[in-house]
Amino acid sequence: MTTALLTHADGLLHVTPTGMPEQVARLAYIQSALEDLDVLRVDPPLANDASIALCHPQSYIDFVRSKMPTDGFAGLDRETDAETFLSPTSEGAIWRAAGGAVKAVDMVLDDEVTNAFVAMRPPGHHAEQKLPMGFCIFGNVAIAAKHALEVHGLSRVAVVDFDVHHGNGTQALLQDDPRALVVTSQQMPLWPGTGEASDRGPHGTVLNIPLAPGTDGAHAIAEYERLVLPALIKHQPELILISAGFDAHQDDPLAQLNWSVDTYSTLTDMLTKTAQTLCERRVVSVLEGGYDLDALALCARAHVQSLMKAAQ
Numbered sequence: 001m002t003t004a005l006l007t008h009a010d011g012l013l014h015v016t017p018t019g020m021p022e023q024v025a026r027l028a029y030i031q032s033a034l035e036d037l038d039v040l041r042v043d044p045p046l047a048n049d050a051s052i053a054l055c056h057p058q059s060y061i062d063f064v065r066s067k068m069p070t071d072g073f074a075g076l077d078r079e080t081d082a083e084t085f086l087s088p089t090s091e092g093a094i095w096r097a098a099g100g101a102v103k104a105v106d107m108v109l110d111d112e113v114t115n116a117f118v119a120m121r122p123p124g125h126h127a128e129q130k131l132p133m134g135f136c137i138f139g140n141v142a143i144a145a146k147h148a149l150e151v152h153g154l155s156r157v158a159v160v161d162f163d164v165h166h167g168n169g170t171q172a173l174l175q176d177d178p179r180a181l182v183v184t185s186q187q188m189p190l191w192p193g194t195g196e197a198s199d200r201g202p203h204g205t206v207l208n209i210p211l212a213p214g215t216d217g218a219h220a221i222a223e224y225e226r227l228v229l230p231a232l233i234k235h236q237p238e239l240i241l242i243s244a245g246f247d248a249h250q251d252d253p254l255a256q257l258n259w260s261v262d263t264y265s266t267l268t269d270m271l272t273k274t275a276q277t278l279c280e281r282r283v284v285s286v287l288e289g290g291y292d293l294d295a296l297a298l299c300a301r302a303h304v305q306s307l308m309k310a311a312q
């Protein structure tokens with residue numbers, strides 16, 4: 001079996017204003033870094049609105065579509081921090097980012113591939129039901145999790161979010177569904193400010209892991225061994241989804257953790273080994289953040305190489 005890579009040139013057409021860290025070059029660097037890897041390359045399709053509606057009301061989906069500008073940029077944020085934008089050619093990127101996550105679930109659960117990485121943008125883990133936020137418009141990984149539960153009929157899934165920011169959107173979209181375990185580690189304090197360890201969600205199926213600024217990879221891995229592995233074993237997911245943000249790397253400009261490329265290899269190995277024990281190696285990983293372009297490319301490559309090793 002193999003690893004699928006779902007990526008598309010449309011992801012390069014979601015243009016953001018000059019100076020925004022979430023930029024076209026992020027995906028270009030990742031695509032270049034993965035170019036020579038022996039993976040199954042798959043076009044991420046445009047998501048059906050019905051898939052997106054597993055997490056967002058149709059009125060919000062229509063709102064996003066209605067805001068597509070004919071030129072320049074349209075700001076989507078409803079609050080003060082202006083950082084989530086649409087460009088005239090964003091629609092294909094946004095709908096393929098969600099559609100790729102859904103397609104990856106289909107391929108893994110239909111045994112076409114062992115695992116998959118969805119390299120698309122915009123990212124998704126900050127988007128709440130009706131709230132675009134932090135560069136994110138639709139909750140791609142949460143939509144994929146709901147698709148696995150509702151369409152494929154799984155009984156339990158887990159999302160593990162190692163992006164340096166709290167996966168507040170993923171938590172908001174999934175915490176009311178006790179079939180979904182949501183694990184999210186984040187630097188604290190850091191934007192968006194949520195994600196305290198005491199916040200376990202209404203069913204106790206949310207595991208927030210705050211990490212102090214300066215936390216290195218060894219400490220983070222120890223925390224994953226101490227907290228995440230037992231939570232996964234207790235939940236017994238039939239599919240593990242990863243929100244793969246690479247902004248905990250020591251070179252990232254948006255945060256102050258000190259992870260290395262090797263940290264991402266080790267964490268991915270840990271999760272794929274757990275998937276081997278719990279859920280027939282089924283892993284779907286979805287790109288989130290990562291804003292130092294060189295570090296992002298290296299970390300994404302190491303992450304996919306670890307997925308490939310697990311699929312052999």
Ligand SMILES: [Zn+2]
Binds near residue numbers: 164247289290
């Ligand atoms: Zn992030």
